[in-house]
Amino acid sequence: xxxxxxxxxxxxxxxxxxxxxxxxxxxxxxxxxxxxxxxxxxxxxxxxxxxxxxxxxxxxxxxxxxxxxxxxxxxxxxxxxxxxxxxxxxxxxxxxxxxxxxxxxxxxxxxxxxxxxxxxxxxxxxxxxxxxxxxxxxxxxxxxxxxxxxxxxxxxxxxxxxxxxxxxxxxxxxxxxxxxxxxxxxxxxxxxxxxxxxxxxxxxxxxxxxxxxxxxxxxxxxxxxxxxxxxxxxxxxxxxxxxxxxxxxxxxxxxxxxxxxxxxxxxxxxxxxxxxxxxxxxxxxxxxxxxxxxxxxxxxxxxxxxxxxxxxxxxxxxxxxxxxxxxxxxxxxxxxxxxxxxxxxxxxxxxxxxxxxxxxxxxxxxxxxxxxxxxxxxxxxxxxxxxxxxxxxx
Numbered sequence: 001x002x003x004x005x006x007x008x009x010x011x012x013x014x015x016x017x018x019x020x021x022x023x024x025x026x027x028x029x030x031x032x033x034x035x036x037x038x039x040x041x042x043x044x045x046x047x048x049x050x051x052x053x054x055x056x057x058x059x060x061x062x063x064x065x066x067x068x069x070x071x072x073x074x075x076x077x078x079x080x081x082x083x084x085x086x087x088x089x090x091x092x093x094x095x096x097x098x099x100x101x102x103x104x105x106x107x108x109x110x111x112x113x114x115x116x117x118x119x120x121x122x123x124x125x126x127x128x129x130x131x132x133x134x135x136x137x138x139x140x141x142x143x144x145x146x147x148x149x150x151x152x153x154x155x156x157x158x159x160x161x162x163x164x165x166x167x168x169x170x171x172x173x174x175x176x177x178x179x180x181x182x183x184x185x186x187x188x189x190x191x192x193x194x195x196x197x198x199x200x201x202x203x204x205x206x207x208x209x210x211x212x213x214x215x216x217x218x219x220x221x222x223x224x225x226x227x228x229x230x231x232x233x234x235x236x237x238x239x240x241x242x243x244x245x246x247x248x249x250x251x252x253x254x255x256x257x258x259x260x261x262x263x264x265x266x267x268x269x270x271x272x273x274x275x276x277x278x279x280x281x282x283x284x285x286x287x288x289x290x291x292x293x294x295x296x297x298x299x300x301x302x303x304x305x306x307x308x309x310x311x312x313x314x315x316x317x318x319x320x321x322x323x324x325x326x327x328x329x330x331x332x333x334x335x336x337x338x339x340x341x342x343x344x345x346x347x348x349x350x351x352x353x354x355x356x357x358x359x360x361x362x363x364x365x366x367x368x369x370x371x372x373x374x375x376x377x378x379x380x381x382x383x384x385x386x387x388x389x390x391x392x393x394x
Contacts, residue, residue: 028091035084035102036393040159043075046383048371053078054108055387056159059327059347059371060289064381080105080118081159099127099140106159123169130178138174138193145174145191145221146238146285148262152273154311154323156351157367157389160287162327163347164307166260166277167287170195170219186228194218198284202295203244203251214245219256233263242281242293244300254293254300256281269315276308289347290331294338303339304332311351319357326350333376340376348372363391 042055047070048062055078063070085102102124109119126140143149147166154162161167174193181188197219199209207214223236236259243253258279265272279285281302283292293302311325330346331339353367369385 029088030090031086031088033084033086034394036082036391038079038081038083038392039390040078040081040157040387041075041389042078042385042387043073044383044385045073046070046381047072047074048383048385054080054106056081058160058287058289059163059329059349059373060344062347062371062373062381062383064342064373064375064379066379067381080107083123085124094132096130097127098130101125134178136176136178138172138176141169141171142174144168144170144195144238144285145172145193145223146195146236146258146260148234148236148260148275151225151232151234152262152264152275154273154313154325154351155321155353155355156323156325157353157355157365157387158351158369162309162311162325162351163289163349163371164277164309164327164329165275165287166285168285170285172196172221186226186231189225189227190223191225192220192222194220197240197256199242199244199281199292200283202293202300203246204249205247207245209244214251215241215243217241230266231264232266233261235259235261238282238285240282242300242302244293244295246298250298252295252298252300254281254302256292256302258282258285271313271315273312274308274310276306278304278306280304286329289329290344291339296338301334301338303334306330321355322353323355324350324352342375342377342379344373345376346372346374361393363393365389365391 040055046063048057053076055076081104083102083104085100087100090097103120104123105118105120107119107121124142126138126142128136128138130136147168172193172195174191176189176191178187178189195218196212197215198212201209219238219240221238223234225234239257241253242256243251245251260277262275277286281292283290283303286305290305291303293300307329309325309327311323313321313323315321327349350370351367353365355363355365357363367387369387372382374380
């Protein structure tokens, strides 16, 4: 642990030294450190965490009715979402360079949260180059191309977000092209790339499919976006191969694919947003709400799921906003062995919050959430959550 913090300290010191060094003639390298400190205070009328005391659990964490161990209220105070990022910008021969290394502590591993620390976690680590022609290149770990990271992403107190969302950071190589449409019609953006592909472990105990082992091809993703000051929309697709290495070296596979459509309408002071997704064996990208696949004998069978969310945000003042959102995610009613009975089949969520900025660098938020889940054999569960938070941005 001490070695890890020494390395983190050296990295930050190196960034500060580089930023302070005199730059060569013509160079414009700029290095900055930013982030925020966040304190979460969450009350729920049922225990729904994963055993590590994390606030902002996914709707899938909701316990079923009748679970006596969970039928108790709880209040959690936590600061693990605190983030630190190092960013850089530069321009070389007309090519704009940028990049980011970002970390937080939002993990379930590490020491007890009361007297010791949690482990540092890598969120983003990427570099990007933008050519004057509109061509750009990105390499590293960043939001998946498949994710609607810039469109229909509401401001929530909840770290995890609604049911029916895409939420994935992926190691990737991305290329793209951005072009102005002219006539005030906004910009058109084309993106494509290869990303790490992974699957929950289904086969041999010595092959970690959840770390990408045994996957013979990466996940291929493409996206088309239209970006206008009033309307933004995008459509994306992903395709890969779910490959499982069974004990003894035999392998089985099934084609995995998905599509998503997202849109946002800015009618100041109101913003409307909507998102839809379909995934076939791509649970890793779809917030891990359901298994990506399962084995029937030695045959791999993908889990199909459809999800969506919709909502609106209202800017009450320059520093005050209110957001309301409903999310829904459901797996196909598969009756084959391995995914039936008491397995969760549907998740729903409601989010209503109020955010207030003050003192330039501070923000406070209060959010009400309600989660529902039900299973293939018609069991149900629900939970009510009140979540407050304070941010200090630096």
